[in-house]
Amino acid sequence: MNVADKNKTIMIVAGEASGDMHGAHLVREMLKADPRLTFYGIGGNKLRQEGVDILADASEMAVVGLTEVISKLRSILNIMRMMKRSMDERRPDLVILIDYPDFNLPLAKAARKKGIKVFYYISPQVWAWRRGRIKTIKQTVDQMAVILPFEVETYQNRGFAVTYVGHPLLDMVKQRFSRQEARKTFGLNEDQVTVGILPGSRMSEAGKLLPELLRAAEILKKEIPETQFVLPLADTLDEKKINPYVSRHDLPIKIISGHTYDVIACCDLALVASGTATLETALLEVPMIIVYRISWLSYAIGRWIVDVKNIGLVNIVAGKTVVPELIQNDANAVRIAAEALFILKNRERQQDMIKELKGIRAKLGEAGASVRAARIANGLL
Numbered sequence: 001m002n003v004a005d006k007n008k009t010i011m012i013v014a015g016e017a018s019g020d021m022h023g024a025h026l027v028r029e030m031l032k033a034d035p036r037l038t039f040y041g042i043g044g045n046k047l048r049q050e051g052v053d054i055l056a057d058a059s060e061m062a063v064v065g066l067t068e069v070i071s072k073l074r075s076i077l078n079i080m081r082m083m084k085r086s087m088d089e090r091r092p093d094l095v096i097l098i099d100y101p102d103f104n105l106p107l108a109k110a111a112r113k114k115g116i117k118v119f120y121y122i123s124p125q126v127w128a129w130r131r132g133r134i135k136t137i138k139q140t141v142d143q144m145a146v147i148l149p150f151e152v153e154t155y156q157n158r159g160f161a162v163t164y165v166g167h168p169l170l171d172m173v174k175q176r177f178s179r180q181e182a183r184k185t186f187g188l189n190e191d192q193v194t195v196g197i198l199p200g201s202r203m204s205e206a207g208k209l210l211p212e213l214l215r216a217a218e219i220l221k222k223e224i225p226e227t228q229f230v231l232p233l234a235d236t237l238d239e240k241k242i243n244p245y246v247s248r249h250d251l252p253i254k255i256i257s258g259h260t261y262d263v264i265a266c267c268d269l270a271l272v273a274s275g276t277a278t279l280e281t282a283l284l285e286v287p288m289i290i291v292y293r294i295s296w297l298s299y300a301i302g303r304w305i306v307d308v309k310n311i312g313l314v315n316i317v318a319g320k321t322v323v324p325e326l327i328q329n330d331a332n333a334v335r336i337a338a339e340a341l342f343i344l345k346n347r348e349r350q351q352d353m354i355k356e357l358k359g360i361r362a363k364l365g366e367a368g369a370s371v372r373a374a375r376i377a378n379g380l381l
Helices: 017-033 045-049 068-089 101-113 133-140 151-156 179-185 203-223 239-247 260-265 276-283 296-305 313-318 333-344 347-363 369-379
Strands: 009-014 038-043 053-057 094-098 117-121 143-146 194-198 228-233 253-257 269-273 288-292 325-327
Touching: 009 017, 009 068, 009 101, 017 038, 017 045, 017 094, 017 117, 017 276, 017 369, 038 045, 038 068, 053 068, 068 101, 094 101, 101 117, 101 133, 117 369, 143 151, 143 369, 179 260, 194 203, 194 260, 194 276, 203 239, 203 269, 203 288, 203 333, 228 239, 228 260, 239 253, 260 276, 269 276, 269 333, 276 288, 276 313, 276 347, 288 313, 288 333, 313 347, 325 333, 333 347
Parallel strands: 009 038, 009 094, 038 053, 094 117, 117 143, 194 228, 194 269, 228 253, 269 288, 288 325
Antiparallel strands: none
16 A cells, blocks of 8 residues: 555544534544544544544543642643653654643644644634743644634734634534524423523533522522523533532522533523633623632632733623623622623613624634634645
């Protein structure tokens, strides 16, 4: 067989739930172009479903905050060593890294030393903090694809050309049902106020946020008795671990798996942990409140080194505060409920927020990000 016709092996690393989702779409598009490709690496159920040989599950590595990493450091370092060994054992033709920079940049450096090409898909948030990482990226990454339009200038200013492919969520965030159809499908009352509770994709963050979100829901229920609640369960969360939190409260709350976008879309308001879910909720044009809690030490360090006004992706993309952000001590039941009641009882506020959310889609470019990113990756093989 001609060497050029040899099946190509690709290592892909997605250390978080959002990376697993975006990586799965990328793999699917790459396989459409070349079905002979084989993939292995780190990810979750979505990459596994695309046929990727998962050596370590992303759930073993998912943490929020600088100090929270310490509890999983030994496990993460063991996985790092395993992935570096795999470069010698499996000799991948390409390494694809998705966000998760503190783990992925050392892997990029190792791949460069071994002469393996590196494609970085979805940039670390160098525009928010630690811009010095761009120097490392320039030295170790062959091609970078970014998904936010302003990221291009950030890299260009440091002398590194990157490709803007658009945001992959534009292809993914789609609902199958109308709001009323979704409520009927999920066994909800079609005429009641519906509030979504999205505590995050990692158990470590859900454990911090869910108690306050549920207490806020109790307050809402007292003020608006006809309110019903839904919790779209992230793929990375185990319902058995969520149920004990929910069972402590006498609330009409449904936990629903596998229909995230339709569940969110049927809501009048969503209480959302900061992260990709805020952008998904924005694209579904559902009013929201962003909540965020990490350890106090992590937060103090973050305040010192992070150079952005907002933490929510929705507000960052909008360039202004479109939806309220409740961070750390402000992310408490009373404040969350107060913000929620203000929105739910103020029709004008709801409409203003929906109008602003409609503008988010226009700022994210055109659909087809996964196809464009796959074209870059395949071109490196």
